[in-house]
Each structure stands twice: as structure tokens, then as C-alpha cells.
Amino acid sequence: MLRKLFSALIVYPAVIILFILHFTAERKNIAGLTAAAGPGEFPTIEESLPDVTRTERVLMAGTPEETLLYIIEAEEEGPVVLVIGGIHGNEPAGSRAAETITTWAIDRGCLLVIPRANVRALSARARCAPGAGDLNRAFPGSSSGNSCQQLARSIYSVMKEFRPQWVIDLHEAREFEQLASGALGQTIIYPRTSGSLDLINQVVEAVNSGEKFSKYPFILRRGAIGGGTIKAATLLGLDGFMVETCLRQPLELRVKQHLRAVAVFMELTGVTVH
Numbered sequence: 001m002l003r004k005l006f007s008a009l010i011v012y013p014a015v016i017i018l019f020i021l022h023f024t025a026e027r028k029n030i031a032g033l034t035a036a037a038g039p040g041e042f043p044t045i046e047e048s049l050p051d052v053t054r055t056e057r058v059l060m061a062g063t064p065e066e067t068l069l070y071i072i073e074a075e076e077e078g079p080v081v082l083v084i085g086g087i088h089g090n091e092p093a094g095s096r097a098a099e100t101i102t103t104w105a106i107d108r109g110c111l112l113v114i115p116r117a118n119v120r121a122l123s124a125r126a127r128c129a130p131g132a133g134d135l136n137r138a139f140p141g142s143s144s145g146n147s148c149q150q151l152a153r154s155i156y157s158v159m160k161e162f163r164p165q166w167v168i169d170l171h172e173a174r175e176f177e178q179l180a181s182g183a184l185g186q187t188i189i190y191p192r193t194s195g196s197l198d199l200i201n202q203v204v205e206a207v208n209s210g211e212k213f214s215k216y217p218f219i220l221r222r223g224a225i226g227g228g229t230i231k232a233a234t235l236l237g238l239d240g241f242m243v244e245t246c247l248r249q250p251l252e253l254r255v256k257q258h259l260r261a262v263a264v265f266m267e268l269t270g271v272t273v274h
Contacts, residue, residue: 049105049274050074050075050105050106050107050272050274051074051075052072052073052074052075052105052106053071053072053073054070054071054072054073055070055071055073056068056069056070056071057069057071059114059151059154059155059158060150060151060154063147063150064119064120064147065118065119065120065129065147065150065151065154066119067114067116067117067118067119068114068115068116069112069113069114069158070102070112070113070114070115071110071111071112072102072104072105072106072110072111072112072113073109073110073111074105074106074107074108074109074110076107076108076109077108077109078106078107078108078109078110078269078270078271079108079109079110079164079165079166079269079270079271080109080110080111080112080162080163080164080165080166081109081110081111081112081164081165081166081167081168081265081266081269081271082112082113082114082158082159082162082164082166082167082168082240083098083101083111083112083113083114083168083170083262084098084113084114084117084155084167084168084169084170084229085097085098085099085113085114085115085116085117085170085258086098086114086115086116086117086118086119086121086122087117087118087135087136087169087171087229088118088121088127088128088134088135088136088171088172089118089120089121089122089123089124089125089126089127089128089129090121090125090126090127091127091170091171091172091247092122092125092172092251093170093172093245093251093254093255093257093258094169094170094171094172094243094245094258095115095116095117095122095170096251096255097170097255097258097259097262098113098114098115098116098170098258099115099116100255100259101113101115101259101262102115104273104274105273105274106266106271106272106273106274107271107272107274108270108271108272109271110162110164111266112158112162112164114155114158117135117151117155118135118151120132121135128148129147129148131147132146132147132148133146133148133149134148134227135148135151135152136169136171136225136227136228136229137225137226137227137228138151138152138227139152139155139156139227139228139229139231139232140152140153140156140232140235141153141154141155141156152232155229156232159232159233159236159238160236163236163238164233164238165238165239166238166239166240166241166265166269167229167230167232167233167238167239167240168240168241168242168243168261168262168265169228169229169230169240169241169242169243170242170243170258170262171184171242171243171244171245172185172244172245172246172247172254173185173187173244173245173246173247174246174247174248175246175248176216176246176248177219177221177244178216178219179216184221184244185216185244185245185246185247185248186216186217186218186219186244186245186246187218187219187220187221187244188200188203188204188207188218188219188220188221188241188242188243188244188261189221189222189223189224189230189241189242189244190220190221190222190224190230190240190241190242191222191223191224191230191231191233191234191239191240191241192222192223192224193234194239194240194241195239196239199268199269200220200241201220202268203241203261203264203265203268204218204219204220206264206267206268207257207260207261207264210260210264216246218257218261224242228242229242230242243257243258243261243262245257245258
């Protein structure tokens, strides 16, 4: 009996001491990993994300074309970028990608996002809203025109107010450009007046050199459609480009391609995305 009591007095305290030492070491290890982690490596920890101000603004309020503009502002000054999705209602990947972009946090500058630019067309799953014209042929629009022209004018007014250095419009085409010349699928299109060809080339190269999303890599095309968003940006002296994925690919893949193109561009302009 005395021998058992003596053994307990020796063994149990030893076990407790070992447990305390192990727990302390684990705490130090976790603290060290957290301190060494780079930005975004622990996204569930709110303190690791940059401070941003998020606001929403209603465009075309009180009309069937009513839609939201999301404004994400970082504390540190930097580039202003406008991302537009859903200009055409039968091109859903751009709108879905832009919806995801509204949740991003950035460490510099201001990110403007209009994820559902043409809400009636998206609801109808049609290129144009019922009874309306092609929104990407209506810019810069008119405040006294039809509903399509008024919507174009409202989006154009955002460009005039914030004067983003870049306007990025997310679209989709029916066929791969590499299979049918002029089809535009898997292209990034920039205006002839752009002075940033080197930067846009880097976007194309970075997107294609990353994860192999498709056997048809993105290619660069010059031009801007009359009445389109990018042409409208040039009227204000702004730069921009249009991303065209291909509808022959799965929707999830097309969304990823849009997201990668925008994320790569932001990184190249010195903005870290979280």
C-alpha cells in the first residue's frame, strides 16, 4: 500500500509537469507561426486583413434598372479601378466574378464594382433587357433617352465622378477566337489609344502562365467597340480593357478566369488583394 502511494506521489506530478511544458511549447509554436505568416495566410483572423471602408450606392434608383455600385476604399492611397459585370444578361460568369470581387479587401486605393450592371437582362438570361437595346452599344448614354441609354449614362456618370485609372469590363463570347477569327473567346481587348500596352501584356502573360485553366490561352486584341464601356472610358481619358472568356467552357471555370485576370491586374498595379 505504501509502495503504491509512493509511486503515485512521484508519477502523477511528473505527468502534470510534462503536460504543462508541452502546452506551453505549443502556445509558443502557434504564436511564432502567426507572427511569421504573411498577409492573407490566416484569412479567418480579422486582424490580418487591411482596413477598408465599404459603402453601397444605388444606381437608377426606383426604376426597373436599379442596381448597386460597391465602393471599397483602403486607408492608403493608390489606384482607382472600376470593375463591371453583367452588361449582357446571357454572359453570367462576369457578373458572378464581380459579385465575388465585392467581398475583396485591398491594401491600397479604391475598388469600384458594379456586378449586375444590366439586372433585367440578367433576369431574362438574354443579351439585352426585354424591349431595350444593347447596353454595350449605348455609352455614354443619355439622361433623357430610353431605359438602356439612361442606364448607360448612370454607369458613365460613375466613371466621371471617380475617374478610375482603369475600367475592367467582364464579358463572354460564344466561340474561341483561336478557332474562329473574330469570335473573341479567350481574349483581352484594349483600346487603340491605350498607353499601357506593356502592363496589359503582363496581365495576359501572368494569366496564361498560372494554373492551366484552358487549352486555349488568352490572347491580346486591340480595339474598342463603339458605344461600349471601354470606348466610353477613353472619352474621359481613362484606360481600361475587356476580358472575354468563352461560353464553351464550364461556368465555374469562366468565373475563375475572370477572377484571375482582375486579381493579376491588381497585383501588377501594386495592390494586394485579400
